[in-house]
Amino acid sequence: MAHAPTLPEHILVVDDDSRIRQMLSRYFEEEGYRVSLAGDGGEMRECLDKQSADIILLDLVLPGEDGLTLARDIRARSDVPIIMLTGRNDVVDRIVGLEVGADDYIAKPFHLREVLARVRGVLRRRQPRSLSSVGDPQSEIYRFEGLRLDVGRRQLLSDDGREIPLTTGEFDMLCVLVKHAGRVLQRELLMDLTRGRNLEPFDRTIDAQIARLRRKIERDPNQPALIKSVRGVGYVFSARTTRHEA
Known part of the structure:
Protein backbone atom coordinates (compact mmCIF):
# COMPACT_ATOMS: atom_id res chain seq x y z
CA MET A 1 0.00 0.00 0.00
CA GLN A 127 8.97 15.44 17.93
CA PRO A 128 8.47 12.07 19.68
CA ARG A 129 11.46 9.73 19.37
CA SER A 130 11.36 6.10 18.37
CA LEU A 131 10.83 3.72 21.28
CA SER A 132 11.97 0.60 19.47
CA SER A 133 15.65 0.70 20.38
CA VAL A 134 16.58 -1.18 23.53
CA GLY A 135 18.63 1.01 25.78
CA ASP A 136 17.73 4.16 23.84
CA PRO A 137 17.93 6.95 26.45
CA GLN A 138 14.89 8.52 24.81
CA SER A 139 12.79 5.46 25.81
CA GLU A 140 13.12 6.27 29.50
CA ILE A 141 10.04 6.48 31.70
CA TYR A 142 10.13 8.13 35.12
CA ARG A 143 7.52 7.74 37.86
CA PHE A 144 7.08 10.11 40.77
CA GLU A 145 4.23 11.24 43.02
CA GLY A 146 1.48 9.55 40.99
CA LEU A 147 2.81 10.85 37.68
CA ARG A 148 4.44 9.08 34.72
CA LEU A 149 6.90 10.97 32.52
CA ASP A 150 7.40 9.23 29.17
CA VAL A 151 10.46 10.88 27.60
CA GLY A 152 10.18 9.20 24.19
CA ARG A 153 6.49 9.97 23.67
CA ARG A 154 6.91 13.37 25.32
CA GLN A 155 3.93 12.78 27.59
CA LEU A 156 3.19 13.41 31.26
CA LEU A 157 0.41 11.15 32.51
CA SER A 158 -1.37 10.74 35.82
CA ASP A 159 -1.90 7.26 37.28
CA ASP A 160 -5.44 7.22 35.89
CA GLY A 161 -4.14 7.78 32.36
CA ARG A 162 -5.03 11.45 32.09
CA GLU A 163 -2.50 13.45 30.08
CA ILE A 164 -1.23 16.68 31.61
CA PRO A 165 -0.58 19.05 28.69
CA LEU A 166 2.84 20.69 28.70
CA THR A 167 4.39 23.11 26.26
CA THR A 168 7.68 22.14 24.62
CA GLY A 169 9.59 24.35 27.03
CA GLU A 170 7.78 23.01 30.09
CA PHE A 171 8.37 19.41 29.04
CA ASP A 172 12.07 20.03 28.44
CA MET A 173 12.39 21.71 31.82
CA LEU A 174 10.66 18.85 33.64
CA CYS A 175 12.87 16.26 31.90
CA VAL A 176 16.03 18.04 33.00
CA LEU A 177 14.81 18.39 36.59
CA VAL A 178 13.63 14.77 36.86
CA LYS A 179 16.80 13.33 35.31
CA HIS A 180 18.85 15.29 37.86
CA ALA A 181 16.53 14.66 40.83
CA GLY A 182 18.14 15.58 44.14
CA ARG A 183 20.75 17.81 42.52
CA VAL A 184 20.59 21.58 42.88
CA LEU A 185 20.62 23.08 39.37
CA GLN A 186 21.68 26.66 38.82
CA ARG A 187 19.58 28.87 36.55
CA GLU A 188 22.47 29.17 34.11
CA LEU A 189 22.72 25.39 33.80
CA LEU A 190 18.97 25.02 33.35
CA MET A 191 19.02 27.59 30.55
CA ASP A 192 21.92 25.81 28.89
CA LEU A 193 20.32 22.35 29.15
CA THR A 194 16.86 23.40 27.99
CA ARG A 195 17.58 26.12 25.45
CA GLY A 196 21.18 25.72 24.41
CA ARG A 197 22.16 29.31 25.13
CA ASN A 198 23.40 31.29 28.10
CA LEU A 199 21.36 33.50 30.34
CA GLU A 200 21.45 37.21 29.67
CA PRO A 201 22.08 39.56 32.61
CA PHE A 202 19.11 39.66 35.01
CA ASP A 203 17.22 37.12 32.90
CA ARG A 204 14.40 35.46 34.87
CA THR A 205 12.82 33.39 32.13
CA ILE A 206 13.74 30.18 33.96
CA ASP A 207 11.72 31.38 36.96
CA ALA A 208 8.72 32.00 34.71
CA GLN A 209 8.96 28.52 33.20
CA ILE A 210 9.24 26.93 36.66
CA ALA A 211 6.19 28.88 37.87
CA ARG A 212 4.08 27.54 34.97
CA LEU A 213 5.32 24.00 35.53
CA ARG A 214 4.51 24.15 39.24
CA ARG A 215 0.94 25.20 38.48
CA LYS A 216 0.53 22.01 36.46
CA ILE A 217 2.20 19.37 38.65
CA GLU A 218 2.21 20.62 42.24
CA ARG A 219 -0.70 19.98 44.59
CA ASP A 220 -0.13 23.46 46.02
CA PRO A 221 1.98 25.67 43.70
CA ASN A 222 2.39 28.20 46.52
CA GLN A 223 4.00 25.53 48.72
CA PRO A 224 5.86 23.42 46.14
CA ALA A 225 6.91 19.94 47.23
CA LEU A 226 8.34 18.65 43.93
CA ILE A 227 10.30 21.59 42.50
CA LYS A 228 11.90 23.48 45.37
CA SER A 229 13.74 26.78 45.20
CA VAL A 230 17.26 27.08 46.52
CA ARG A 231 17.65 30.73 47.40
CA GLY A 232 20.26 32.53 45.32
CA VAL A 233 21.17 29.39 43.38
CA GLY A 234 18.38 27.71 41.43
CA TYR A 235 16.07 24.73 41.81
CA VAL A 236 16.05 21.10 42.90
CA PHE A 237 13.60 18.31 42.04
CA SER A 238 13.03 16.69 45.40
CA ALA A 239 10.52 13.93 44.64
CA ARG A 240 11.63 10.32 44.79
CA THR A 241 11.74 8.99 41.22
CA THR A 242 12.00 5.56 39.67
CA ARG A 243 13.33 5.02 36.15
CA HIS A 244 12.17 2.33 33.71
CA GLU A 245 12.90 1.39 30.12
CA ALA A 246 9.93 1.48 27.75
Missing part, protein backbone atom coordinates in the same frame (compact mmCIF):
# COMPACT_ATOMS: atom_id res chain seq x y z
CA ALA A 2 1.38 3.40 -0.96
CA HIS A 3 1.76 5.89 1.85
CA ALA A 4 0.51 9.45 1.55
CA PRO A 5 3.37 11.93 1.21
CA THR A 6 4.29 13.75 4.39
CA LEU A 7 3.48 17.44 4.22
CA PRO A 8 6.20 19.94 5.09
CA GLU A 9 5.91 21.46 8.54
CA HIS A 10 3.63 24.48 8.67
CA ILE A 11 4.79 27.80 10.14
CA LEU A 12 2.34 30.61 10.90
CA VAL A 13 3.95 34.07 11.02
CA VAL A 14 1.92 36.73 12.86
CA ASP A 15 3.45 40.19 12.45
CA ASP A 16 1.96 43.55 11.44
CA ASP A 17 5.09 44.49 9.46
CA SER A 18 4.54 43.25 5.90
CA ARG A 19 8.28 43.39 5.16
CA ILE A 20 9.06 41.01 8.02
CA ARG A 21 6.22 38.69 7.01
CA GLN A 22 7.44 38.47 3.43
CA MET A 23 11.08 38.10 4.45
CA LEU A 24 10.28 35.19 6.80
CA SER A 25 7.91 33.64 4.26
CA ARG A 26 10.49 33.61 1.46
CA TYR A 27 13.25 32.33 3.72
CA PHE A 28 11.31 29.46 5.29
CA GLU A 29 9.71 28.39 2.02
CA GLU A 30 13.20 28.15 0.51
CA GLU A 31 14.08 25.93 3.49
CA GLY A 32 11.20 23.60 2.64
CA TYR A 33 8.51 24.74 5.08
CA ARG A 34 4.91 25.70 4.40
CA VAL A 35 4.24 29.26 5.57
CA SER A 36 1.03 31.17 6.30
CA LEU A 37 0.95 34.87 7.12
CA ALA A 38 -1.23 37.02 9.39
CA GLY A 39 -1.03 40.70 10.26
CA ASP A 40 -3.19 40.66 13.39
CA GLY A 41 -5.23 38.46 15.70
CA GLY A 42 -8.23 38.23 13.39
CA GLU A 43 -6.14 37.01 10.47
CA MET A 44 -4.31 34.61 12.79
CA ARG A 45 -7.57 32.98 13.88
CA GLU A 46 -8.75 32.71 10.28
CA CYS A 47 -5.53 30.87 9.39
CA LEU A 48 -5.82 28.51 12.35
CA ASP A 49 -9.48 27.79 11.55
CA LYS A 50 -8.45 26.64 8.08
CA GLN A 51 -5.47 24.51 9.07
CA SER A 52 -3.39 23.74 12.12
CA ALA A 53 0.14 25.08 12.48
CA ASP A 54 3.21 23.20 13.66
CA ILE A 55 4.72 26.37 15.14
CA ILE A 56 3.72 30.04 15.42
CA LEU A 57 6.09 33.01 15.18
CA LEU A 58 4.15 35.67 17.07
CA ASP A 59 5.04 39.36 17.24
CA LEU A 60 4.66 40.96 20.65
CA VAL A 61 3.45 44.38 19.46
CA LEU A 62 0.38 44.12 17.22
CA PRO A 63 -2.57 46.40 16.42
CA GLY A 64 -5.62 45.61 18.54
CA GLU A 65 -4.86 42.48 20.55
CA ASP A 66 -1.17 42.29 21.40
CA GLY A 67 0.99 39.18 21.19
CA LEU A 68 0.63 38.30 24.86
CA THR A 69 -3.17 38.31 24.59
CA LEU A 70 -3.02 36.14 21.49
CA ALA A 71 -0.55 33.76 23.13
CA ARG A 72 -2.96 33.28 26.05
CA ASP A 73 -5.77 32.59 23.59
CA ILE A 74 -3.69 30.07 21.64
CA ARG A 75 -2.48 28.31 24.76
CA ALA A 76 -6.01 28.01 26.18
CA ARG A 77 -6.94 25.70 23.33
CA SER A 78 -3.72 24.28 21.91
CA ASP A 79 -0.17 23.28 22.82
CA VAL A 80 1.24 24.39 19.45
CA PRO A 81 4.76 25.82 19.99
CA ILE A 82 4.99 29.62 20.09
CA ILE A 83 8.11 31.70 19.54
CA MET A 84 7.61 35.35 20.47
CA LEU A 85 9.17 38.05 18.30
CA THR A 86 9.86 41.23 20.23
CA GLY A 87 11.34 44.56 19.23
CA ARG A 88 11.53 45.65 22.85
CA ASN A 89 14.58 44.61 24.85
CA ASP A 90 12.51 44.27 28.02
CA VAL A 91 13.07 41.34 30.36
CA VAL A 92 9.56 41.74 31.79
CA ASP A 93 8.01 41.19 28.35
CA ARG A 94 10.03 38.04 27.89
CA ILE A 95 9.07 36.68 31.29
CA VAL A 96 5.38 37.41 30.76
CA GLY A 97 5.59 35.76 27.34
CA LEU A 98 6.93 32.56 28.88
CA GLU A 99 4.40 32.75 31.70
CA VAL A 100 1.52 32.72 29.22
CA GLY A 101 2.99 29.69 27.45
CA ALA A 102 5.50 30.79 24.80
CA ASP A 103 8.29 28.31 24.17
CA ASP A 104 10.97 30.83 23.26
CA TYR A 105 11.55 34.45 22.26
CA ILE A 106 13.67 36.22 19.66
CA ALA A 107 14.57 39.90 19.84
CA LYS A 108 14.39 42.11 16.75
CA PRO A 109 16.40 42.78 14.69
CA PHE A 110 17.24 39.13 14.18
CA HIS A 111 19.33 37.01 11.83
CA LEU A 112 17.27 34.65 9.71
CA ARG A 113 19.63 31.78 10.46
CA GLU A 114 19.02 32.28 14.17
CA VAL A 115 15.25 32.16 13.65
CA LEU A 116 15.66 28.97 11.61
CA ALA A 117 17.82 27.40 14.31
CA ARG A 118 15.31 28.28 17.03
CA VAL A 119 12.39 26.92 14.98
CA ARG A 120 14.23 23.70 14.22
CA GLY A 121 15.21 23.33 17.86
CA VAL A 122 11.66 23.70 19.16
CA LEU A 123 10.23 21.37 16.51
CA ARG A 124 12.96 18.78 17.11
CA ARG A 125 12.36 18.73 20.86
CA ARG A 126 8.64 18.41 20.28
Whole structure:
Protein backbone atom coordinates (compact mmCIF):
# COMPACT_ATOMS: atom_id res chain seq x y z
CA MET A 1 0.00 0.00 0.00
CA ALA A 2 1.38 3.40 -0.96
CA HIS A 3 1.76 5.89 1.85
CA ALA A 4 0.51 9.45 1.55
CA PRO A 5 3.37 11.93 1.21
CA THR A 6 4.29 13.75 4.39
CA LEU A 7 3.48 17.44 4.22
CA PRO A 8 6.20 19.94 5.09
CA GLU A 9 5.91 21.46 8.54
CA HIS A 10 3.63 24.48 8.67
CA ILE A 11 4.79 27.80 10.14
CA LEU A 12 2.34 30.61 10.90
CA VAL A 13 3.95 34.07 11.02
CA VAL A 14 1.92 36.73 12.86
CA ASP A 15 3.45 40.19 12.45
CA ASP A 16 1.96 43.55 11.44
CA ASP A 17 5.09 44.49 9.46
CA SER A 18 4.54 43.25 5.90
CA ARG A 19 8.28 43.39 5.16
CA ILE A 20 9.06 41.01 8.02
CA ARG A 21 6.22 38.69 7.01
CA GLN A 22 7.44 38.47 3.43
CA MET A 23 11.08 38.10 4.45
CA LEU A 24 10.28 35.19 6.80
CA SER A 25 7.91 33.64 4.26
CA ARG A 26 10.49 33.61 1.46
CA TYR A 27 13.25 32.33 3.72
CA PHE A 28 11.31 29.46 5.29
CA GLU A 29 9.71 28.39 2.02
CA GLU A 30 13.20 28.15 0.51
CA GLU A 31 14.08 25.93 3.49
CA GLY A 32 11.20 23.60 2.64
CA TYR A 33 8.51 24.74 5.08
CA ARG A 34 4.91 25.70 4.40
CA VAL A 35 4.24 29.26 5.57
CA SER A 36 1.03 31.17 6.30
CA LEU A 37 0.95 34.87 7.12
CA ALA A 38 -1.23 37.02 9.39
CA GLY A 39 -1.03 40.70 10.26
CA ASP A 40 -3.19 40.66 13.39
CA GLY A 41 -5.23 38.46 15.70
CA GLY A 42 -8.23 38.23 13.39
CA GLU A 43 -6.14 37.01 10.47
CA MET A 44 -4.31 34.61 12.79
CA ARG A 45 -7.57 32.98 13.88
CA GLU A 46 -8.75 32.71 10.28
CA CYS A 47 -5.53 30.87 9.39
CA LEU A 48 -5.82 28.51 12.35
CA ASP A 49 -9.48 27.79 11.55
CA LYS A 50 -8.45 26.64 8.08
CA GLN A 51 -5.47 24.51 9.07
CA SER A 52 -3.39 23.74 12.12
CA ALA A 53 0.14 25.08 12.48
CA ASP A 54 3.21 23.20 13.66
CA ILE A 55 4.72 26.37 15.14
CA ILE A 56 3.72 30.04 15.42
CA LEU A 57 6.09 33.01 15.18
CA LEU A 58 4.15 35.67 17.07
CA ASP A 59 5.04 39.36 17.24
CA LEU A 60 4.66 40.96 20.65
CA VAL A 61 3.45 44.38 19.46
CA LEU A 62 0.38 44.12 17.22
CA PRO A 63 -2.57 46.40 16.42
CA GLY A 64 -5.62 45.61 18.54
CA GLU A 65 -4.86 42.48 20.55
CA ASP A 66 -1.17 42.29 21.40
CA GLY A 67 0.99 39.18 21.19
CA LEU A 68 0.63 38.30 24.86
CA THR A 69 -3.17 38.31 24.59
CA LEU A 70 -3.02 36.14 21.49
CA ALA A 71 -0.55 33.76 23.13
CA ARG A 72 -2.96 33.28 26.05
CA ASP A 73 -5.77 32.59 23.59
CA ILE A 74 -3.69 30.07 21.64
CA ARG A 75 -2.48 28.31 24.76
CA ALA A 76 -6.01 28.01 26.18
CA ARG A 77 -6.94 25.70 23.33
CA SER A 78 -3.72 24.28 21.91
CA ASP A 79 -0.17 23.28 22.82
CA VAL A 80 1.24 24.39 19.45
CA PRO A 81 4.76 25.82 19.99
CA ILE A 82 4.99 29.62 20.09
CA ILE A 83 8.11 31.70 19.54
CA MET A 84 7.61 35.35 20.47
CA LEU A 85 9.17 38.05 18.30
CA THR A 86 9.86 41.23 20.23
CA GLY A 87 11.34 44.56 19.23
CA ARG A 88 11.53 45.65 22.85
CA ASN A 89 14.58 44.61 24.85
CA ASP A 90 12.51 44.27 28.02
CA VAL A 91 13.07 41.34 30.36
CA VAL A 92 9.56 41.74 31.79
CA ASP A 93 8.01 41.19 28.35
CA ARG A 94 10.03 38.04 27.89
CA ILE A 95 9.07 36.68 31.29
CA VAL A 96 5.38 37.41 30.76
CA GLY A 97 5.59 35.76 27.34
CA LEU A 98 6.93 32.56 28.88
CA GLU A 99 4.40 32.75 31.70
CA VAL A 100 1.52 32.72 29.22
CA GLY A 101 2.99 29.69 27.45
CA ALA A 102 5.50 30.79 24.80
CA ASP A 103 8.29 28.31 24.17
CA ASP A 104 10.97 30.83 23.26
CA TYR A 105 11.55 34.45 22.26
CA ILE A 106 13.67 36.22 19.66
CA ALA A 107 14.57 39.90 19.84
CA LYS A 108 14.39 42.11 16.75
CA PRO A 109 16.40 42.78 14.69
CA PHE A 110 17.24 39.13 14.18
CA HIS A 111 19.33 37.01 11.83
CA LEU A 112 17.27 34.65 9.71
CA ARG A 113 19.63 31.78 10.46
CA GLU A 114 19.02 32.28 14.17
CA VAL A 115 15.25 32.16 13.65
CA LEU A 116 15.66 28.97 11.61
CA ALA A 117 17.82 27.40 14.31
CA ARG A 118 15.31 28.28 17.03
CA VAL A 119 12.39 26.92 14.98
CA ARG A 120 14.23 23.70 14.22
CA GLY A 121 15.21 23.33 17.86
CA VAL A 122 11.66 23.70 19.16
CA LEU A 123 10.23 21.37 16.51
CA ARG A 124 12.96 18.78 17.11
CA ARG A 125 12.36 18.73 20.86
CA ARG A 126 8.64 18.41 20.28
CA GLN A 127 8.97 15.44 17.93
CA PRO A 128 8.47 12.07 19.68
CA ARG A 129 11.46 9.73 19.37
CA SER A 130 11.36 6.10 18.37
CA LEU A 131 10.83 3.72 21.28
CA SER A 132 11.97 0.60 19.47
CA SER A 133 15.65 0.70 20.38
CA VAL A 134 16.58 -1.18 23.53
CA GLY A 135 18.63 1.01 25.78
CA ASP A 136 17.73 4.16 23.84
CA PRO A 137 17.93 6.95 26.45
CA GLN A 138 14.89 8.52 24.81
CA SER A 139 12.79 5.46 25.81
CA GLU A 140 13.12 6.27 29.50
CA ILE A 141 10.04 6.48 31.70
CA TYR A 142 10.13 8.13 35.12
CA ARG A 143 7.52 7.74 37.86
CA PHE A 144 7.08 10.11 40.77
CA GLU A 145 4.23 11.24 43.02
CA GLY A 146 1.48 9.55 40.99
CA LEU A 147 2.81 10.85 37.68
CA ARG A 148 4.44 9.08 34.72
CA LEU A 149 6.90 10.97 32.52
CA ASP A 150 7.40 9.23 29.17
CA VAL A 151 10.46 10.88 27.60
CA GLY A 152 10.18 9.20 24.19
CA ARG A 153 6.49 9.97 23.67
CA ARG A 154 6.91 13.37 25.32
CA GLN A 155 3.93 12.78 27.59
CA LEU A 156 3.19 13.41 31.26
CA LEU A 157 0.41 11.15 32.51
CA SER A 158 -1.37 10.74 35.82
CA ASP A 159 -1.90 7.26 37.28
CA ASP A 160 -5.44 7.22 35.89
CA GLY A 161 -4.14 7.78 32.36
CA ARG A 162 -5.03 11.45 32.09
CA GLU A 163 -2.50 13.45 30.08
CA ILE A 164 -1.23 16.68 31.61
CA PRO A 165 -0.58 19.05 28.69
CA LEU A 166 2.84 20.69 28.70
CA THR A 167 4.39 23.11 26.26
CA THR A 168 7.68 22.14 24.62
CA GLY A 169 9.59 24.35 27.03
CA GLU A 170 7.78 23.01 30.09
CA PHE A 171 8.37 19.41 29.04
CA ASP A 172 12.07 20.03 28.44
CA MET A 173 12.39 21.71 31.82
CA LEU A 174 10.66 18.85 33.64
CA CYS A 175 12.87 16.26 31.90
CA VAL A 176 16.03 18.04 33.00
CA LEU A 177 14.81 18.39 36.59
CA VAL A 178 13.63 14.77 36.86
CA LYS A 179 16.80 13.33 35.31
CA HIS A 180 18.85 15.29 37.86
CA ALA A 181 16.53 14.66 40.83
CA GLY A 182 18.14 15.58 44.14
CA ARG A 183 20.75 17.81 42.52
CA VAL A 184 20.59 21.58 42.88
CA LEU A 185 20.62 23.08 39.37
CA GLN A 186 21.68 26.66 38.82
CA ARG A 187 19.58 28.87 36.55
CA GLU A 188 22.47 29.17 34.11
CA LEU A 189 22.72 25.39 33.80
CA LEU A 190 18.97 25.02 33.35
CA MET A 191 19.02 27.59 30.55
CA ASP A 192 21.92 25.81 28.89
CA LEU A 193 20.32 22.35 29.15
CA THR A 194 16.86 23.40 27.99
CA ARG A 195 17.58 26.12 25.45
CA GLY A 196 21.18 25.72 24.41
CA ARG A 197 22.16 29.31 25.13
CA ASN A 198 23.40 31.29 28.10
CA LEU A 199 21.36 33.50 30.34
CA GLU A 200 21.45 37.21 29.67
CA PRO A 201 22.08 39.56 32.61
CA PHE A 202 19.11 39.66 35.01
CA ASP A 203 17.22 37.12 32.90
CA ARG A 204 14.40 35.46 34.87
CA THR A 205 12.82 33.39 32.13
CA ILE A 206 13.74 30.18 33.96
CA ASP A 207 11.72 31.38 36.96
CA ALA A 208 8.72 32.00 34.71
CA GLN A 209 8.96 28.52 33.20
CA ILE A 210 9.24 26.93 36.66
CA ALA A 211 6.19 28.88 37.87
CA ARG A 212 4.08 27.54 34.97
CA LEU A 213 5.32 24.00 35.53
CA ARG A 214 4.51 24.15 39.24
CA ARG A 215 0.94 25.20 38.48
CA LYS A 216 0.53 22.01 36.46
CA ILE A 217 2.20 19.37 38.65
CA GLU A 218 2.21 20.62 42.24
CA ARG A 219 -0.70 19.98 44.59
CA ASP A 220 -0.13 23.46 46.02
CA PRO A 221 1.98 25.67 43.70
CA ASN A 222 2.39 28.20 46.52
CA GLN A 223 4.00 25.53 48.72
CA PRO A 224 5.86 23.42 46.14
CA ALA A 225 6.91 19.94 47.23
CA LEU A 226 8.34 18.65 43.93
CA ILE A 227 10.30 21.59 42.50
CA LYS A 228 11.90 23.48 45.37
CA SER A 229 13.74 26.78 45.20
CA VAL A 230 17.26 27.08 46.52
CA ARG A 231 17.65 30.73 47.40
CA GLY A 232 20.26 32.53 45.32
CA VAL A 233 21.17 29.39 43.38
CA GLY A 234 18.38 27.71 41.43
CA TYR A 235 16.07 24.73 41.81
CA VAL A 236 16.05 21.10 42.90
CA PHE A 237 13.60 18.31 42.04
CA SER A 238 13.03 16.69 45.40
CA ALA A 239 10.52 13.93 44.64
CA ARG A 240 11.63 10.32 44.79
CA THR A 241 11.74 8.99 41.22
CA THR A 242 12.00 5.56 39.67
CA ARG A 243 13.33 5.02 36.15
CA HIS A 244 12.17 2.33 33.71
CA GLU A 245 12.90 1.39 30.12
CA ALA A 246 9.93 1.48 27.75
